[in-house]
Amino acid sequence: MPPPFHSVSLRLEYRNVTMRFADRGGSGVLTAVRGVSFALADGEVVSLIGPSGCGKSTLLAVGSGLLAPSEGAALVDGVPVEGPNAHVAFMLQKDLLLPWRTVAENVMFGVEIQGVPQAERRRRAANLLAQFNLAEFSDHYPHQLSGGMRQRVALARTLAVDPHVLLLDEPFSAVDAQTRMLLQRDLAQTLSRAQKTALLITHDLFEAVTLSDRVLVMSRRPGAIIDEIVVDVPGRADPIARRADPKVATYVARLMERLDIAHAPLERQPAAGNV
């Protein structure tokens, strides 16, 4: 499905990306994603949903330059991604905080690697921690924080390198439901304020709809984009308020239908019975 953008500048673009892996233990080839094309305009937030193993995370690895696609290319600001790229930062479900670094030092991890001068590193970390209400925890160690706080530190670390594009792989799926909503709000406000472009992978359909401008639906492996929903609900910066909009439920229902969620458990039952 070609993206509906022509004149707007594209921050992130996937052009006909196909990814094949050698099959585990066999001689076969496993196609994780096939012919995926889509693009994110500047400042756009797009969610990617699909069944487990459909290659969502593979696309993210391609976008961050950690994996080279078998065919096609990912482009950031119109330049093909040929390796890790300072304009892209990713965040995973795991917070990946370094236990031997304080909160502030963890936030500075990326900018430190990129050689940003120390005074500037400190300034950015202090700003971000203040923004996420973590200033008083600057000198704490990760094990002293709650899961939600750790994830906010991880988000601050991602933003500290001032990336053009954020790639978020189920960033909040490991925290409890209430914390998740607060984190979603923090993320939405931050993305909106900083005008960042973000690609969000999630299994949470409400998260996909309330946080994004568009939702892309992927098929089972080999993953391909099978649907696109433009979320026509105002107030992307406030997902909690957005959730109350009746259109959200309609979108979620359509996503459930596209993902065939109602029938998925029936398919699994025979397999379980065979054990």
Place this chain on the structure above:
Amino acid sequence: MKSGSPPSLRKGAGASLALLVLFLAAWQWGPGVLGVPSFIVPPLSAVAAEFVHAFEFDHLVLHTGVTVAEVLAGFALGSLLGAFVGYLLGMSPAAELVLSPYILALQIAPKVAFAPLFILWMGFTVYPKILVAILIVFFPVMVNVLTALRNVDPDLINLARAFKATRAQIFWKVEFPASMPPMFAGLRIGATLAVVGVVVGELVGGNVGLGYLLTFGEGQANTPLVFVSIVMLTLVGGIAYLAVILIERRVLHYLPARGVGSDL
């Protein structure tokens, strides 16, 4: 340890102390009550008297000093070498693949069995003792460092890579600090094994060190002197172990406080 330890902790320490007193009392009077002759198990007082005697006439300080020096040298060199090889193999899976069967073979070989060989090579000097200690300390440190590098979360490496980290940055900012806790676990084992290595070396040949004092006491059927040597060796090992733990606490200060007595 925080001040104002919980009552359960104080109770535990009290019970430990009571057990020590009980043990010392049993040592003093137990043999007499059970009719064990003093050349088999000398009472505490005889060992204490022998300690004073050894201090005055048997150069106990010299023997202890030599053993301590050998333990320190063997432990320091063995752990440095072990850590170095561990990092080297950890950074190069190809090298690990080639060398692992030989490393495994060397690891299985009882290191103390090399002591007579080393004495043949280097004579009755301190060097064979230090060499046995190096060999015996090397493996736990190397294996722990290697395993630690293998077990670094690949996502953590990818995170650093995504920030465009160089290989050296990945090592110094992620892999090296991540290897510290397992390395210290290896060093703890190494600290006690270093004493074993040195003592075996001293038992096999030489005329100085606590291991020598042990065989000297044995040759004279001086059971109290044997006990004095054993107690001194235990002290040396204990102090080495404690020193490692004190350094570990400083280096790994960022880790959550562990359960009571898990260090000791």
